[in-house]
Amino acid sequence: MVDVTASHQRTASASDYLALLKPRVMSLVVFTGLVGYVAAPGAGDWVLGFAAVFAIAIAAGASGALNMWYDSDIDLIMTRTRSRPIPSGRIDREEALMMGLTLSALSVVTMYLAAGALAAGLLAFTIFFYAVVYTMWLKRATPQNIVIGGLAGALPPAIAWAAKTGSLGIDPLLLVAIIFFWTPPHFWALSLLQKDDYAAAKVPMLPVTHGAQATRVQIFAYSLLVAPLAVTPVLTGLGNMIYAAVSVLGGAMFVFLAYRVLRSKAGEGIAADDKRARDLFGFSILYLFMLFAVIFIERGFA
Amino acid sequence: MNETVTLTPEELKARKRRNMWLALSLGAFILLVFAITVSKMQAYSLLGISAQ
Numbered sequence: 001m002v003d004v005t006a007s008h009q010r011t012a013s014a015s016d017y018l019a020l021l022k023p024r025v026m027s028l029v030v031f032t033g034l035v036g037y038v039a040a041p042g043a044g045d046w047v048l049g050f051a052a053v054f055a056i057a058i059a060a061g062a063s064g065a066l067n068m069w070y071d072s073d074i075d076l077i078m079t080r081t082r083s084r085p086i087p088s089g090r091i092d093r094e095e096a097l098m099m100g101l102t103l104s105a106l107s108v109v110t111m112y113l114a115a116g117a118l119a120a121g122l123l124a125f126t127i128f129f130y131a132v133v134y135t136m137w138l139k140r141a142t143p144q145n146i147v148i149g150g151l152a153g154a155l156p157p158a159i160a161w162a163a164k165t166g167s168l169g170i171d172p173l174l175l176v177a178i179i180f181f182w183t184p185p186h187f188w189a190l191s192l193l194q195k196d197d198y199a200a201a202k203v204p205m206l207p208v209t210h211g212a213q214a215t216r217v218q219i220f221a222y223s224l225l226v227a228p229l230a231v232t233p234v235l236t237g238l239g240n241m242i243y244a245a246v247s248v249l250g251g252a253m254f255v256f257l258a259y260r261v262l263r264s265k266a267g268e269g270i271a272a273d274d275k276r277a278r279d280l281f282g283f284s285i286l287y288l289f290m291l292f293a294v295i296f297i298e299r300g301f302a
Numbered sequence: 303m304n305e306t307v308t309l310t311p312e313e314l315k316a317r318k319r320r321n322m323w324l325a326l327s328l329g330a331f332i333l334l335v336f337a338i339t340v341s342k343m344q345a346y347s348l349l350g351i352s353a354q
Contacts, residue, residue, distance in 0.1 A: 011313055011316040013316060014319060014320070017320075045341055047337050047338065047340075048342075051334060051338050054334065110335070113335065113342075
């Protein structure tokens, strides 16, 4: 019998594995999924509702782990992602892959048990879309990566809606559309500030391929799309009076901040102008949170 | 020829912690499936009562 020393340290802690699941992305997905479940018609069942939202959370975590497995090479180059568990050497790539695949399977099975085939199918599609279509294909291939790939992050309210009702309709699709069109200006505001990082990693983000000016125009164009779109739930009855006020005022503020970015030199290394992109990024999170929080309150306590 | 790997005390501690979290996660998953099953059975039995 030969005694050998471990080839490398394996001292990863639970928090490293948690980091692999991208908890901040998970929290947003859980929130929008919860709102989708509460907003859907019917009384629902709190155990099945919890299971459905939990399955969405686990699926988001699984997608995050698969993304970190595949992107560990570029994560090592970019400052923002260098300290993630794989590039920092705390977790093996293979371990992340196995964790991602296992959690994917568990989340889809849980959703199927709790809510049936439609919600489970949508959940499986979302994981596939994020891990394969976005991460493996679009992200390194086109500056439209986050536009198309944003669908994966937009689907949770519809999945939760389908989990409660067994069907889809115009209201859940509106919620999906709001997140879908909100994603590009939100993400591009951040990527304007991290242009050099993306360029070093050879990720074709819009500011890298088309420059800061074109990105600022696109941000403004999308803000003009998302602001009126966010008001439309009032027309279908999904949103009431408070929602109308919040969506109109929030949308106006969003367009105003996007206009400030358009008129600035954000992304060109001028600190004062970069701040405008940072302001838009910060407000975009608050804006989406407010829209969904109001729907949660209006529908949940109606 | 058999090979064994000698783990450092730090690695042993980390492994123990990982195993504990794995066990807790597995337990939580079993409880969740149990709760889903009970909830579904209740729903079906209520449907049965209303159909009678």
